[in-house]
Amino acid sequence: xxxxxxxxxxxxxxxxxxxxxxxxxxxxxxxxxxxxxxxxxxxxxxxxxxxxxxxxxxxxxxxxxxxxxxxxxxxxxxxxxxxxxxxxxxxxxxxxxxxxxxxxxxxxxxxxxxxxxxxxxxxxxxxxxxxxxxxxxxxxxxxxxxxxxxxxxxxxxxxxxxxxxxxxxxxxxxxxxxxxxxxxxxxxxxxxxxxxxxxxxxxxxxxxxxxxxxxxxxxxxxxxxxxxxxxxxxxxxxxxxxxxxxxxxxxxxxxxxxxxxxxxxxxxxxxxxxxxxxxxxxxxxxxxxxxxxxxxxxxxxxxxxxxxxxxxxxxxxxxxxxxxxxxxxxxxxxxxxxxxxxxxxxxxxxxxxxxxxxxxxxxxxxxxxxxxxxxxxxxxxxxxxxxxxxxxxxxxxxx
Ligand SMILES: *Cc1c(COP(=O)(O)O)cnc(C)c1O
Numbered sequence: 001x002x003x004x005x006x007x008x009x010x011x012x013x014x015x016x017x018x019x020x021x022x023x024x025x026x027x028x029x030x031x032x033x034x035x036x037x038x039x040x041x042x043x044x045x046x047x048x049x050x051x052x053x054x055x056x057x058x059x060x061x062x063x064x065x066x067x068x069x070x071x072x073x074x075x076x077x078x079x080x081x082x083x084x085x086x087x088x089x090x091x092x093x094x095x096x097x098x099x100x101x102x103x104x105x106x107x108x109x110x111x112x113x114x115x116x117x118x119x120x121x122x123x124x125x126x127x128x129x130x131x132x133x134x135x136x137x138x139x140x141x142x143x144x145x146x147x148x149x150x151x152x153x154x155x156x157x158x159x160x161x162x163x164x165x166x167x168x169x170x171x172x173x174x175x176x177x178x179x180x181x182x183x184x185x186x187x188x189x190x191x192x193x194x195x196x197x198x199x200x201x202x203x204x205x206x207x208x209x210x211x212x213x214x215x216x217x218x219x220x221x222x223x224x225x226x227x228x229x230x231x232x233x234x235x236x237x238x239x240x241x242x243x244x245x246x247x248x249x250x251x252x253x254x255x256x257x258x259x260x261x262x263x264x265x266x267x268x269x270x271x272x273x274x275x276x277x278x279x280x281x282x283x284x285x286x287x288x289x290x291x292x293x294x295x296x297x298x299x300x301x302x303x304x305x306x307x308x309x310x311x312x313x314x315x316x317x318x319x320x321x322x323x324x325x326x327x328x329x330x331x332x333x334x335x336x337x338x339x340x341x342x343x344x345x346x347x348x349x350x351x352x353x354x355x356x357x358x359x360x361x362x363x364x365x366x367x368x369x370x371x372x373x374x375x376x377x378x379x380x381x382x383x384x385x386x387x388x389x390x391x392x393x394x395x396x397x398x399x
Pocket of ligand 1 (some may be wrong): 198241243381
């Protein structure tokens with residue numbers, strides 16, 4: 001695992017963003033993690049088990065696929081990084097595998113997580129089953145109703161799904177419940193956060209676990225094109241973990257344009273959007289300072305996206321820094337544009353993407369690409385979970 005100029009400082013700051021804004025009661029838990037995570041992640045036995053599970057359990061390396069018909073359409077060369085082919089159908093498993101191995105080495109016997117759409121809950125329940133570890137997933141009561149298939153998966157995997165019944169009964173409330181649990185169980189419990197968010201060291205830890213994506217891209221691109229460097233890397237951003245993973249080993253390569261795609265929902269200024277860099281202001285969310293969608297008096301605004309995984313009112317501090325410094329280009333795609341892109345990719349390549357990933361595909365329309373470009377697009381997940389939405393779209397628009 002190599003390091004980068006974009007790694008956070010000792011206190012977890014990426015420029016103005018990051019840090020650890022936590023209740024005092026949580027300090028010992030976070031401090032234990034902060035002092036141990038790098039040392040554990042570099043242990044030979046850790047790396048051996050991590051890479052062996054990624055290979056034989058997750059199915060890595062995920063292919064880098066030259067999408068010829070999609071490339072023709074844009075008169076350029078587009079490679080898809082196939083995170084959709086991972087076990088459990090998305091990139092999230094890269095992180096949960098890493099964190100369960102870390103938890104084991106910290107002597108933790110109990111895992112907690114919070115989930116909105118249920119994808120991170122499923123990835124967490126999966127690795128807990130793999131290791132035979134107790135798993136508690138907090139989930140807003142409303143989300144439990146909306147995401148029945150993922151709730152069933154978690155239960156089948158042996159996790160206890162605990163409803164958060166306060167507030168808006170969604171992700172924010174589930175997060176509060178998880179933090180409360182962690183405060184009450186500081187010694188035996190590890191909290192698995194699912195994106196590059198949360199107090200330091202989570203954003204850095206999760207980015208490192210996901211950096212396997214760009215480590216593989218470099219080697220695969222070299223084999224396929226003779227060069228390790230594409231001209232563009234494109235990824236969708238909810239909290240930002242698949243983007244952080246896809247960007248990581250290119251952060252210090254200024255010739256590579258990093259393109260992050262946010263969810264514009266019904267349109268950036270429609271009041272139903274999740275385009276954090278367009279609408280957000282500096283603020284503290286989930287334990288770190290970043291850009292946050294909020295009202296004048298600092299109340300977090302309820303976001304909207306057709307894709308549950310991008311329906312988040314913030315972004316990780318690394319991304320806020322990449323935005324602030326101009327190192328990454330931030331674009332956005334609406335619900336409608338992303339739906340259209342999902343159908344187009346399916347027709348052109350025979351690949352049904354997750355709605356989240358379809359946002360990255362939709363952004364191809366906004367870039368001026370030509371035949372000299374080499375584009376890598378991170379296809380973060382597969383579309384099985386989104387079939388109900390796709391079916392509705394087909395009925396409504398006779399697609
Ligand atoms: C959760 C999810 C995302 C968004 O999360 P990031 O941390 O921004 O990567 C994107 N794509 C898929 C398929 C997801 O499940």
